Amino acid sequence: MATHKSAEKRARQSISRNKINRMRRTRIHSSLKDLDAVIATGDRDAALKAQRKAESVMARSAGRGTLHWKTAARRTSRLAKRVKAMKKT
Numbered sequence: 498m499a500t501h502k503s504a505e506k507r508a509r510q511s512i513s514r515n516k517i518n519r520m521r522r523t524r525i526h527s528s529l530k531d532l533d534a535v536i537a538t539g540d541r542d543a544a545l546k547a548q549r550k551a552e553s554v555m556a557r558s559a560g561r562g563t564l565h566w567k568t569a570a571r572r573t574s575r576l577a578k579r580v581k582a583m584k585k586t
Contacts, residue, residue, distance in 0.1 A: 522563065
């Protein structure tokens with residue numbers, strides 16, 4: 498347990514930061530699952546839309562420190578490759 502003022506503040510900040518980071522990670526996973534579902538249907542236009550959303554969510558999380566920027570870049574690249582591999586309709 499925190500025994501001085503600054504340690505108490507860090508404990509409070511840690512709790513709120515944990516909530517925010519969990520929310521951001523959940524948003525990332527949800528957008529990736531949505532993109533997977535769209536890719537499975539084969540709708541290229543919808544996949545491009547979902548890809549744009551997923552990339553945006555990951556970039557914002559990387560910019561705020563929840564996700565490492567290289568991890569976000571790697572995932573973005575792999576998503577783009579999957580969408581690009583879809584047949585053009």
